[in-house]
Amino acid sequence: MTSAGRYDTVAIALHWSIALLILLAFALGLTVDDFPKAWEARVVNFHALIGVAILVLSIIRLFWRVGHPAPELPVSVAPLARTAAKLGHAGLYVLMIVVPAIGIPTLLFRGRGLDFGFFQIASPFARTREIFHPLTEAHEIASYALIALAVAHTLAALYHQYIRHDDILARMAPRHGGD
Ligand code: HEM
Numbered sequence: 001m002t003s004a005g006r007y008d009t010v011a012i013a014l015h016w017s018i019a020l021l022i023l024l025a026f027a028l029g030l031t032v033d034d035f036p037k038a039w040e041a042r043v044v045n046f047h048a049l050i051g052v053a054i055l056v057l058s059i060i061r062l063f064w065r066v067g068h069p070a071p072e073l074p075v076s077v078a079p080l081a082r083t084a085a086k087l088g089h090a091g092l093y094v095l096m097i098v099v100p101a102i103g104i105p106t107l108l109f110r111g112r113g114l115d116f117g118f119f120q121i122a123s124p125f126a127r128t129r130e131i132f133h134p135l136t137e138a139h140e141i142a143s144y145a146l147i148a149l150a151v152a153h154t155l156a157a158l159y160h161q162y163i164r165h166d167d168i169l170a171r172m173a174p175r176h177g178g179d
């Protein structure tokens with residue numbers, strides 16, 4: 001396949017690093033209450049740092065995407081599937097921004113700051129249950145929507161790879177062997 005039919009290296013690197021970070025953030029978010037109490041602050045902080053990285057990388061990725069359109073899909077992809085892919089990808093981009101964006105006030109209204117190791121940001125807010133409770137709920141629901149859409153997206157990629165055999169996965173696969 002020629003490089004014209006693939007995403008560029010920056011898009012591919014961002015796709016896979018963000019996907020990995022989302023899985024990690026989701027796993028940590030779900031299990032944060034299962035760690036020993038003494039670790040809680042550190043686990044939440046680690047979760048939040050990964051989330052902030054997702055937010056920053058996703059914004060960079062969106063800007064990159066505006067200047068670097070997706071490669072043309074093969075003609076074998078039906079119009080309905082093209083529309084579904086477009087809507088699905090747009091939904092993923094929105095949720096990749098919205099989930100961490102809700103996470104930030106969720107953290108701050110718990111009275112927690114962010115510890116980057118070499119510098120800290122304190123929360124400007126007092127711990128306010130009436131605010132952080134609904135925010136946590138919204139953050140959780142949005143993160144479930146993100147994961148559900150990512151699972152559907154993965155199933156679509158696998159369907160193309162193993163049932164349609166149309167090389168869609170290769171468009172986003174890391175380069176190998178100097179092609
Ligand atoms: C794509 C990125 C993210 C995903 C998938 C994600 C996912 C989750 C999930 C599933 C929970 C558990 C919710 C619950 O059970 O009530 C959670 C909790 C939380 N998240 Fe995130 N999150 C992300 C980004 C962020 C960011 C950027 C921040 C803050 C800067 C953040 C702060 C929090 C906080 C404070 C909690 C509550 C933890 C606790 O129970 O003490 N998250 N997140």
Ligand code: HEM
Nearest residue numbers: 019022065070085089092093150154157158168169171172
């Ligand atoms: C949290 C996980 C994931 C997220 C958030 C995500 C997000 C995205 C987004 C937003 C796009 C559209 C790229 C663009 O046009 O700018 C995309 C494309 C793509 N993704 Fe993912 N992805 C994830 C996981 C996966 C996995 C696990 C696979 C493979 C098994 C995969 C395979 C692909 C492929 C093949 C494309 C290109 C589709 C096309 O050519 O139209 N993704 N992904």
